[in-house]
Amino acid sequence: MNKKYLGFRAVVWVVAVYHVLLGITLSCPVPVIEVVTKGVLGATKMPDASSLFLARMAGAYLLVFGIGIGLAAYDPIKNRALLSLGAIVVVLRVLQRAFQLGDLQMALGISTGTNWITVGVMMSLAIVLLVFRFKLLSDMKKEKME
Numbered sequence: 001m002n003k004k005y006l007g008f009r010a011v012v013w014v015v016a017v018y019h020v021l022l023g024i025t026l027s028c029p030v031p032v033i034e035v036v037t038k039g040v041l042g043a044t045k046m047p048d049a050s051s052l053f054l055a056r057m058a059g060a061y062l063l064v065f066g067i068g069i070g071l072a073a074y075d076p077i078k079n080r081a082l083l084s085l086g087a088i089v090v091v092l093r094v095l096q097r098a099f100q101l102g103d104l105q106m107a108l109g110i111s112t113g114t115n116w117i118t119v120g121v122m123m124s125l126a127i128v129l130l131v132f133r134f135k136l137l138s139d140m141k142k143e144k145m146e
Contacts, residue, residue, distance in 0.1 A: 026059025
C-alpha cells in the first residue's frame with residue numbers, strides 16, 4: 001500500500017477499533033456497560049432495561065460498522081465504497097446528536113458541552129473519511145490517464 005495513505009489509514013483504523021470495541025462492550029453485562037457509558041460517553045444516568053436492550057441491538061450494528069470500516073482501512077482501494085458509507089453513518093449520527101440533544105440529556109444525562117465536543121470529533125472523522133475517499137478517487141483517475 002502506498003505510504004501516502006498511512007495517515008488516512010491510521011485514522012480509519014482508530015474509527016474501526018473504537019466501533020468494534022464499543023459494539024462488543026454493549027453486549028457485555030450491565031456493570032461493564034455502565035463503566036463504558038460513563039467513561040466514554042460521559043453519561044451521568046444509566047438507561048432502563050428497555051433502553052439497555054436497544055443499546056445491545058445497536059452494539060451489533062456498531063460491531064458490523066467497525067468491521068466494515070476496518071476492511072476499508074486494511075485495503076482502502078478495494079473497499080473504498082465503505083469509506084463513503086462510513087462517512088454517511090457518522091454524519092447521520094452527528095445530525096441525531098445535534099437535533100436530539102434534549103432526548104440524549106434526558107436519557108443519559110450527557111452534558112451539552114460533552115455532546116458538542118463529541119459532535120466536533122465525529123464531524124472531523126466524517127471529513128477525514130470523505131477526504132480519503134475523494135483522494136483515492138482522484139488518484140485512481142490519475143492512474144487511468146497515465
